[in-house]
Amino acid sequence: MTDLTITGGEVLLPSGPARVDLSVKDGRIAGLHAPGSAPAAPETLDATGLTALPGIVDIHFHVRAPAYPERGTVASETRAAAAGGVTTLFEMPISKPCCATPEIFEDRRAHFAENAVVDFGLYAAPGDLTEATRDRFLEQGAIAFKIFTTPAPAGRGDEFDGLAFPEEDDQFRALKVLAGTGRPVVVHAESAALLAHFETMARNTLDPSSGYSHNLSRPAVCESTAVAKLLAMNITAGAKLHIAHVTSAETVAVLRAFKGTSDFTAETCPQYLFATEADVDRAGIYAKVNPPIRTQADQDALWEAIADGTITHVTTDHAPFAKAEKQASEGNFFTAPPGSPGIETMLPAMLDAVSAGRLSLKQAHDLICANGAALYGLAPRKGSLLPGADADIALVDLAGETEVRLGGLVSHARDVAHLWDGRRFRGRVARTLLAGRTVWDGRQVTGREGGGRFVTP
Known part of the structure; x- marks a missing residue:
């Protein structure tokens, strides 16, 4: 039985x-x-008329809990994950304070275990860059490590202490100390010096209310330069390097140029694959994300990079903010907080790409699930529906439709989802199961808080 x-x-x-x-x-x-x-x-x-997919594994997710509950909580955002067919997610270490010590890691793990509706892994920031701290995180089951090559945003030092390393010597030290762990080292890669240069120019010359100003003030060369330096350093360091949220044709060219030089992978996100700076201009500051959404030519280059295997992962970079926080910077892209909800729209968007003939269903699923499960050491438990695997299942209606409307999402950030407002995706999540139990029935979340499990490589 x-x-x-x-x-x-x-x-x-x-x-x-x-x-x-x-x-x-x-x-x-x-x-x-x-x-x-x-x-x-x-x-x-x-499941007549439906297709069973292995539950989606999102390797790039933010909720910042237990800080900033006004932006969303573990409960609210993992409920949104269930609605989006995501059964496992990896939470980034930006918290208040930053998840850069084993003690903070333990506190966050306990908080997620009490509140998560779906399975979760936790990133660690390498903190003091010592082997002792690294080894404690490994013992605790950190799914991976994360660093930024940019400085901490003004007034948010405690959220980035041990995570932000704008100096190249510290970046190299991070890669070197984390090499050999078997865990990915994920990097938000933008050049700190070039960001400062272009922001100074932009504030003096650009209209802060224009959706095009963000791309111009944070151009692709900031990203491509940082990525090139990291890949050059990694030839010596030998880390399992993963470049987060690639946005541009320039960076794609850099990734291709360094192919085979070290162990590295790269990801992009639906906001870069399905939107352009024209959509940002339409949606206003609510669509501001870092790095910026760029041009149609950049979007085309990202799809080409997926086609030739240069980019092998698509992630949400889900980053909810409160409506009041976004509204406070209405009309000013320079001061608006960067982030947009994406955990409920990634799977429908990728199914839409299948419907349009851009991808096969297997290719789409590999990008948002199977490849991530393999890279982070969770396969075959996650990422497949073979005997013995977790019964995490997204039942999807490939012929159905998902229409995104402001206020219509499960995420606490549903009122700032302007980037996707009015979008219709061909494909619908009809049911989500976690370990064989329904957590989303197509209309409402039925999973219980605390039902998600902590996963380790």
């Missing part, structure tokens, strides 16, 4: 979609069965 059978639909397997039934026992996939041959179970889900 199994606990659950899912019948009547297609299942995305490593080889591609197949017409099979699934059985679930004790929260794991028990078997794959020819249609109609699954063993009896007390619960059966009829």
Whole structure:
């Protein structure tokens, strides 16, 4: 006797979609069965017309909890994850104070364990760059490490202490001390010196209310220069380097030029694949993200980089802010906080790319799930629906539609989702299961707070 059978639909397997039934026992996939041959179970889900995907693994997520509850909480944002078909997420170490000591890491893990609706991993900031701190984080189960090559934003030093390393010698030290851990070292890569240079120029010459000003004040050369330096350093350092949120054709060219020189991977995000600076100008400061959303030519280059394997991951960089915080800088891109909700729209957006013929379903899923599960040491437990894997499942309607409207999302940041307001994506998340239990039924979140599990490599 199994606990659950899912019948009547297609299942995305490593080889591609197949017409099979699934059985679930004790929260794991028990078997794959020819249609109609699954063993009896007390619960059966009829998935006719739907496709079962392994639950999405988002490797780049922010909620900053337990600080700033007005922006969103672990409960609110992991509920949003469930609504978006995301069953595992990795929380970045920007918190107040920064997650740069083992003690803060323990506190955050306990807080997430009490409140998370889906499974979670936690990043650590390398802090004092000592082997002793690194080893404690490894013992605690840190999923990966994160650094910024930019300085801490004004007034937010405690959130970035041990995370922001604008000097190249410290960046090299971070790569070197984290090399050999087997954990990815994820870097927000922009040149601190060039950012300061261009911001000074922009404040003197650009209209702060224009959506085009953000891209001009933080141009692609800031990103590409920082990425080139990191990749050059990593030839010597030998870390498992991962470049976060690539935005530009210039950076794609740098990634290609360094191919094969060290162990590195790169990601981009839906906001860079499905929006341009024209959309930012329309949406205003609510669509400000760092690094900036750029031109149509940059977007085209990112899709080409996905096609040729230069970029192998797509992540949300979900970063909710309170409406009051965004409104306080209405009309001023220079002072507005950077961030936008994305955890509910990533899967529908990628399904839309499948519908448009840009990607196969397997390619889309690899980008937002399977590749991340493998890179972070969670495969085959996550990222597949083979026997023995966690029964984390996103049932999607490929022919359905997701329409995004302000106020219509589950995220606490639903009132600042201006970037996606009015967008219609071909594809809909009909149900999300975590360990074989429904946490989103297509209309409301049914998962319980504290139901998510802490995952380690």
